[in-house]
Amino acid sequence: MKFRLPLALLTLALAACAPLKPQPPAEKRYAAAELLALQPGALSWPAASTEGERARREAAVAGIRARIALPPGPGRDAALPALFEAVAQYNAEADAARPLLLDALPTLGGRDPEFQRALLTAAHTLYPAESAPLLWPLLPQLTASKPFAIAAYTLLQAAPGAAPRLLALVPQQFPAWADDPRLTALMQRLQPSPLAPPPLAELLAAPLRPGFPAIVSLQRPGRQQMGLALVRGADGRFVREASGRLFASPQLALARSGLPGILTNGNTPQGLFTIVGAGTATNPNIGPTPYLHSKLPIEATPAEFEHVDATGAADWTQALYESYLPPSWAGWPPFKEAWLAGRAGRDELLVHGNTLNPAYYAGASYFPGAPQQGCLISSEDWDPATGRLLASGQLRLAQAYAAQARPDLAGYLIVVELPGDGPVRPGEAEAAVAAAGR
Missing domain, CATH: 1.25.40 (Serine Threonine Protein Phosphatase 5, Tetratricopeptide repeat)
Incomplete structure (x- = not known):
């Protein structure tokens, strides 16, 4: 089946990133219990079905050709x-x-x-x-x-x-x-630093602020490979599966642009974020699976970053950002990319799922990942006939985090680069956690 839309409508739809009808529902916020109760089968996205995806791509390609002409x-x-x-x-x-x-x-x-x-x-x-x-x-x-x-x-x-x-x-x-x-x-x-990165174990064991869970996203420099997301509980211990295996969920921190994280639509910056809840997005490339709402320094106020109710709090300073980190990492310039990105005005870098067809990027080193505009992205499988969600790395990650969190889902996100080649492997993550004694 082919869809023909007037050029003016195509141009408007592409410019606004508008999804196929039906329009997405208004954004919903989730408490931890609601997130934990959610099942993949309860979520659907018609534009992720074979027919819906084909129609969307045909409209997009028609719009591209019309603009070129x-x-x-x-x-x-x-x-x-x-x-x-x-x-x-x-x-x-x-x-x-x-x-x-x-x-x-x-x-x-x-x-x-x-x-x-x-x-x-x-x-x-x-x-x-x-x-x-x-x-x-x-x-x-x-x-x-x-x-x-x-x-x-x-x-x-x-x-x-x-x-x-x-x-x-x-x-x-x-x-x-x-x-x-x-x-x-x-x-x-x-002028790259001549110093070697600090011991990863010190960062993985760092309390950040005691009593809050954290997601730790291990990524390769350059972000051209899939990373792994781990979950550390409020007690400082990393979450494990029922089998005893470390929970480790594939995650991509690459933007389509491949630009550094300091820049608009660049890769996810390396460093520390805060997590302030979960919600559904209206962006059609993200879809209905709840995202975790992560915020950079500056984007979040100091009080919001620390998860306290406060008025008249002190302004952001680099020293305040560094106070969350162990001394060795506070002095490591690459880990301040998140701080610089916040100062530069980056925002809305969420932890979310994906409705884009990974086949667009077949053959890429990060396949089956599908890069977008700088967020942390987990792969999802959608029923080709109905667009119903079959399996979701994002929902699995969000629920593993929610099980460790307060009702408001407050916590932290660490994005850190792990030297090496190829996708980050579970064995590397297990070794890093073991070295941290966590």
């Missing part, structure tokens, strides 16, 4: 951000869209920073090698730190030898770079 001018320019977002999400028509991006890059100096951000993100995501020669002359024209940083990371991706030139350019173009979290993170990338 627009004549040069303001109308096509306005359509470019949504065009490249759809190309990346559906892994479709990348070759046909490439000339539009390469034609637009030299004009970005006169554009507003948000337009610059969108197209430079497309360059990083889809065409880094082809874009790199066009970015060097563009860099001096990028006066806002966010687009400048995206262009710099794209150059590093295309040519790692670009680091010395960029290292000299940043302070020249941005004398006050140390006051900007995006440029601080970029300079750390350009």
Whole structure:
């Protein structure tokens, strides 16, 4: 069955990320008991069925082709951000869209920073090698730190030898770079720490704030492989299955853009988050499975981060963020990425499920993961005939966490990188927990 929609409706639907009808219900918040009582079969998402997914993709690809066919001018320019977002999400028509991006890059100096951000993100995501020669002359024209940083990371991706030139350019173009979290993170990338990471056991045993559970997401540097999410109870012990095996649920912390976590729509930042509850999303790519509501520093107030009722609390400081961490990790710059991301204004990085078809990314190193825009994502299986949920890594993780939590689900989230190759393996997680004595 094929669906034909008017171009105007296609454009509106794609721009708004609107799901197929029926529209999703209004967001619901969950207490721990409600979350624990939820069964996969109670959840369905018609757009995740074979027919619904096909209709959605056909509409998206039709929208991509319609935008590519627009004549040069303001109308096509306005359509470019949504065009490249759809190309990346559906892994479709990348070759046909490439000339539009390469034609637009030299004009970005006169554009507003948000337009610059969108197209430079497309360059990083889809065409880094082809874009790199066009970015060097563009860099001096990028006066806002966010687009400048995206262009710099794209150059590093295309040519790692670009680091010395960029290292000299940043302070020249941005004398006050140390006051900007995006440029601080970029300079750390350009001047990596010579020190080895602190012992992971010290972080896994750290109390954070006593009496609260935590999710620990073990991820590879670069995020191109599936990680594992563990659950640590309020008593500090890691949750185990009935068999005695460590609970470890596959989880992806990669964004489609592959940009660092400091930047909009980049990977999940490494560091410490707070968890402030659970809810259902209205984003059609997330679907109906309850997400865990994680927040970065700054996004959450100090009182909210600490889970206390307080008014007139002190402002956020780096020292306050570091007070949650063992001393060795408080002094480790890469683990402050979450702090810098919060300062840079990132928000709404949730722990959630997935309704996107993983087949869009078949052959990728992270398959069967399906990256989105920087959240922590668990895979889910949907009935191809009905769209009913058959199995959910997200629900399994959320319920393992809820079983350890207060009714309000307050707790913490740790995202930490584990050196190595390939997906994070259960044996690695077991060894790390054993070393922590937990």
